[in-house]
Amino acid sequence: MIECKKVSFSYPPNETDIGDRKGHGTLRNIDLSINDGDFVLLCGTSGCGKTTLTRLFNGLIPHYYDGKLEGTVMLDGEDMSGLSLFDISKKVGSVFQNPRSQFFNVDTTSEIAFGCENHGLEEAEIRKRVKLVSEQLNLTNLLDRSVFSLSGGEKQKIACGSAAAVEPDVFVLDEPSSNLDAYSIADFRKLLKILKSQGKTIIIAEHRLYYLYDLADRIIYLSDGEIQGDYTLPEFQLIPAAEKAKMGLRPLGLGEFADIEPASLHSGQGIWKLNHFHFAYKKQPETLSLENIELPAGNVTAVIGHNGAGKTTLSRCLCGLEKRCKGILEKDGTSYSSKQRLKLCYMVMQDVNHQLFTESVLEEVLLSMPGKDSDESPENVAKAEAILTEMDLLPYKACHPMGLSGGQKQRVAIASAIASERPVILFDEPTSGLDLFHMRQVADSVKGLADSGKTIVIVTHDPEFILRCCNYVIHLENGRLEENYFLQDTEGRERLFNFFMMEGGGGNQTV
């Protein structure tokens, strides 16, 4: 039993925080009680406070993150601010958003045992629990593996196993699906179902709702740090799709995507031809093997496929980042080798933090402009400011990029892609972990890029995003081309739906 009584919380003000980040994650006057065995879904837009709420439940607030806390949070009748994180960790297990940063060990078995080791359990007992948990949660085939060899979905399963081995009553999960593809999500869903059937209390903060449609008992909708809605599942399902969209929530099922307008096709701009794109790591079998593929220039192509299908490899080869790939890109009789493609293509990476180098947003855009060095001539500055205006970033031109919110950082990266004046722009998973509003914003930016004549290639797992801005699909499987089609006609859309339904993307429900 977890109770919040008149809880308010705000993070300490941070001078580097600007724009969207101000007041991010603040909670106001939360009264809430969660019964044992409940499966509670916390939803709302980015910055609505759902992550903050999970941190209250696992004790990271007030024991790890600083801020101003009022009111009390009670765990089984005890005030959590009086308990230590160690005490709380016996009752509450946590799983976080980023699979990369929650592993303490480098092999899976030690990771599952980690919590028990910290609690000083007997060796024999720990072995018993690791065995039990891995049998219950179907993790046996993942034991004794290097965590660096696991996929994101497998890592999240191990993280759950590690939490479960301590045998807590409550599981708190903060956006566990952000970095997972639809296939891994379906697998992860099974694991949550098992935990639920064990009678555990599960509290999960999520953007993607579809995979939880029949698991959640209760849905709590947060907006601006306040609880704006508290629904049972049947009540929540009665909310019309348009209303949900207004609340900034993603649809519950693929059925709701049917009436999205297809993105308009730009014809007559020629074709980019990909010839002989093969790739293999040293002494490894080929992970990519594509003979001839065509991309419609001036249009938006989605690259889809399961994990390990070669999507990211293709985008890296296309950019010229993999020297071992001898493929040639060709358009209108001109060929581009991998080295030349480094100057032809621009990739907006999944983690945009990797590609922001300078001290201000304006400098970031100037750095990308073609020419010898990023000269700050008046014309260049004017050009850069025009791009920033287009991206809604002009008010932040003097800000440090690292102080911006995730969505704004991504737009800075897109702005520098535009400034580079390169004809081909790639995106790697641009919408993972984005709420409805920000996802649509990215879709609009992408459409804008296509309208201005760029060729866009997007690696993505997000069916709604594809429908909003892509008009061509390349489906890879095991490094080979499975199928390719346009999305203008109903047949193409049908094929796309089929792919996501086969992945277990929750298409079998009608909400």
Next chain:
Amino acid sequence: MRRELLASKKKETGLSLDPRTKLALLITIALFVLSGGGGAASKQFAPILAAVPLILLLTEKSWKGSVIYFVLYGGSYILQLWALPHLSGLPNFLVVAICGFFMRFVPGIMMGYITVRTTTVSEFVASMKKLHLPEQIIIPMSVIFRFFPTVVEEYNAIGDAMKMRGIRFGGGKASAMLEYRLVPVIMCSVKIGEELNAAALTRGLGGPVKRTNICEIGFHVQDVFFLLLCVVAFAIPIVTMITGR
């Protein structure tokens, strides 16, 4: 490609030695082969110590490594023994320098390589624990091993981003290069470190109880054999000192 500081997964093949044995061998080889300490008698013993990495490589069925190692060390040894008396002047000097270099450095480097490649992080942590090092040293050490591959990953991703934006060394922009590369690495590492810390705390790290460890390590017959070898290596200079030869 992945780069790890210590292995993350146990190798199935080869003689499995306790990490402490490997550490003892590493120190012994460093002392008596690499830095050539211990006087004339120890010099006679050095080839025996130099054979240790070869034995380990062979039992691991690392044929390529064994051959390279054997050719480098054995070749230098034979060259020094047979060719040196017939040479003089510059060739003599070259052979002495090259052979001396190989015979001193190759065994130590190889032993170090074997140690890091065959020891898993959990084994290493468990053995530090058996050596009664305090938790304040062990936990930061294990975080470093966990962290190193991640930082390498971040570093490479940033390198890719720079390549794509056409930022390269040269042209008097070395300081900017350093800044572009290091600032994001530090930012990302700090963020990952903070999240890692939070995740570890919610799983009870740093609690008031004594941590247990499920990693099984211990000495076996092969460990005794190699440890005896180390003891002999240390005994030789001591004995020669006492007998005062």
